[in-house]
Amino acid sequence: MEELLRQTADLAAEFLRQLPERPVGPPVDPAGLQAALGGPLPDGPIDPRQVITDMAAAADPGIVASAGPRYFGFVVGGSTPAALAADWLTAVWDANAGMCVSAPAAAVIEDVAAGWVLDLLGLPSTASVGFVTGATMASFTCLAAARHAVLAQSGWDAERDGLFGAPAPRVVVGAERHVTIDVALRYLGLGSDRVLVAEVDQQGAMLAGSLQALLEAGDGPAIVCAQAGNVNTGAIDPLAEVCEIAHRHGAWVHVDGAFGLWAATTPALRPLLAGVSGADSWATDGHKWLNVPYDSGLAIVADPHAHAAAMGMTASYLVSASAEPDPYTWTPESSRRARGIPIYAALRSLGRAGVAELVERCCALANRFAVRLGAADGVEVLNEVVLNQVLVRFADSDEATREVVARVQADGTCWAGGTTWQGRGAMRISVSNWSTTEADVDRSADAILRAFAAS
Numbered sequence: 001m002e003e004l005l006r007q008t009a010d011l012a013a014e015f016l017r018q019l020p021e022r023p024v025g026p027p028v029d030p031a032g033l034q035a036a037l038g039g040p041l042p043d044g045p046i047d048p049r050q051v052i053t054d055m056a057a058a059a060d061p062g063i064v065a066s067a068g069p070r071y072f073g074f075v076v077g078g079s080t081p082a083a084l085a086a087d088w089l090t091a092v093w094d095a096n097a098g099m100c101v102s103a104p105a106a107a108v109i110e111d112v113a114a115g116w117v118l119d120l121l122g123l124p125s126t127a128s129v130g131f132v133t134g135a136t137m138a139s140f141t142c143l144a145a146a147r148h149a150v151l152a153q154s155g156w157d158a159e160r161d162g163l164f165g166a167p168a169p170r171v172v173v174g175a176e177r178h179v180t181i182d183v184a185l186r187y188l189g190l191g192s193d194r195v196l197v198a199e200v201d202q203q204g205a206m207l208a209g210s211l212q213a214l215l216e217a218g219d220g221p222a223i224v225c226a227q228a229g230n231v232n233t234g235a236i237d238p239l240a241e242v243c244e245i246a247h248r249h250g251a252w253v254h255v256d257g258a259f260g261l262w263a264a265t266t267p268a269l270r271p272l273l274a275g276v277s278g279a280d281s282w283a284t285d286g287h288k289w290l291n292v293p294y295d296s297g298l299a300i301v302a303d304p305h306a307h308a309a310a311m312g313m314t315a316s317y318l319v320s321a322s323a324e325p326d327p328y329t330w331t332p333e334s335s336r337r338a339r340g341i342p343i344y345a346a347l348r349s350l351g352r353a354g355v356a357e358l359v360e361r362c363c364a365l366a367n368r369f370a371v372r373l374g375a376a377d378g379v380e381v382l383n384e385v386v387l388n389q390v391l392v393r394f395a396d397s398d399e400a401t402r403e404v405v406a407r408v409q410a411d412g413t414c415w416a417g418g419t420t421w422q423g424r425g426a427m428r429i430s431v432s433n434w435s436t437t438e439a440d441v442d443r444s445a446d447a448i449l450r451a452f453a454a455s
C-alpha cells in the first residue's frame with residue numbers, strides 16, 4: 001500500500017508539474033482512449049501498481065488541462081494545494097460523513113468550515129449548511145426546504161402527503177436563471193415549465209419591477225429564485241429589492257450563487273451583493289471559485305427547521321452520537337464522503353485575505369482580458385465585466401465568432417467556449433483558477449487575437 005501511494009504521489013506531482021504547459025484542450029480521440037482503457041473485465045487480479053500506472057498513461061491523452069491556469073471554459077476552478085491534499089486524506093480516511101458516530105472528526109471539521117463560509121459570505125451565522133455535490137444539488141436541497149415552508153404556510157405537509165392535491169405554489173425565476181434551477185424544480189415536482197418568468201436587464205439581472213408585477217398578479221404561497229452571478233455576464237440580481245418585494249408577498253427567496261456569492265468575500269465587490277443576507281436560502285459551489293476539487297457544493301438555509309424537515313431522516317438504528325443534528329439532516333444523501341474537509345483546508349490555507357485576493361485577482365484578470373481584446377479592431381466585449389466573466393464577439397458575426405472559438409480551442413494555448421448572449425454569438429471567458437497570472441492572460445489574449453487574424 002505504501003509503495004503504491006508513493007508511486008501515485010509521484011505520478012500526481014509529475015502531472016501537476018506539466019499542467020501549466022500542457023496543450024489546454026488537446027484534440028481527443030475517443031476511439032483511441034476506448035482502445036487503450038477498454039477491453040474485457042480481467043478474469044483475475046492485477047497488481048494495483050500496474051493498474052494505476054497503466055490507467056494514468058492510457059488516460060493522459062484524454063485529460064483536458066481544466067485544472068490549469070489557461071482554461072477559461074464554463075466556470076471551472078482548479079484545486080489549491082491544501083484543498084487537493086485534503087481531498088486525498090478525505091479518501092484515505094474514507095469516513096462516512098453522514099453521521100457523527102461514524103465520522104466525529106469530519107463532523108467537527110465540516111461544522112467549522114460551515115461557520116467560516118457563512119462568515120465569509122456574509123450570511124446569517126444561524127443558517128444550516130449541507131455539504132452537497134455542487135450547486136445543482138444545493139439548489140435542489142434549498143428549494144426542497146422552500147417547498148416545505150411555503151406549503152406549510154397553507155397547512156400542507158409536503159413531506160408526508162406529497163404534492164398531489166397540494167395548493168400549487170407560484171415559482172418566479174429570472175429569464176436568465178441558470179438551467180440547473182429548472183432541473184431542481186423538475187426534481188422537486190414543481191415543474192420546470194409552470195414557472196413565472198421575471199424580465200431581466202441587458203446584463204441578465206432580474207428587474208425588480210417585473211418581479212413585483214408577477215407577485216401582485218396572484219396570491220398564495222410563492223418561491224422566488226434569484227441569482228448572484230449570471231453564468232454568461234456575471235450579473236447579480238438586485239437582491240435587496242428582490243428580498244423586500246418577495247417578503248412583502250410572503251414569498252421565500254432562494255439565491256443561486258454558484259460562483260457569484262464569493263464576491264461577498266471582498267469589500268470591493270461586496271456592494272454588488274447588498275441585501276443577500278436577507279434571503280431564505282443560498283446555493284453555492286466550493287469547486288468553482290474556491291478552487292476545491294469536484295464534488296463540492298453548499299446548501300445554506302436560514303431556517304434550519306425547514307431544511308431539516310425537507311432533508312432529515314430517522315430510523316431505529318440511527319443513533320445520534322451528539323446533541324447536534326447529524327450531518328445527513330442537511331443533505332439528500334445518507335452516506336457520503338466528507339466534502340467539507342477540502343473546503344476547510346482551502347479556507348484555512350488561504351485565510352480571509354487569501355480568499356478575497358483570489359476573487360479580486362480573477363476579476364482583475366477578467367478585466368485585463370476585456371481591455372486587451374476590446375482594444376482590437378473588430379472585437380467587441382458584450383458585457384459589463386462586473387466579476388470574472390467576459391463575453392467577446394468578433395467581427396459582429398456569429399459565424400466569425402464561432403470560427404475564432406474553434407481556432408482557439410484547436411490551438412491549445414488556452415480554452416474558451418462559445419455561447420449565445422441575447423441572440424448574439426460570443427466567446428465566453430471565465431477566469432476562475434487560483435493559479436492564473438497576468439502573463440497567462442496576455443499569452444491567451446495574444447492567441448485569441450492570432451486566431452481572429454487567421455480567420
Ligand SMILES: *Cc1c(COP(=O)(O)O)cnc(C)c1O
Pocket residue numbers: 075133134135136137178180228229230231256257258259285297
Ligand atoms: C455552475 C452553476 C450552477 C451549477 O453548479 P454545479 O456545481 O455544476 O452543480 C448553477 N448556477 C450557476 C449560476 C452556475 O454557474
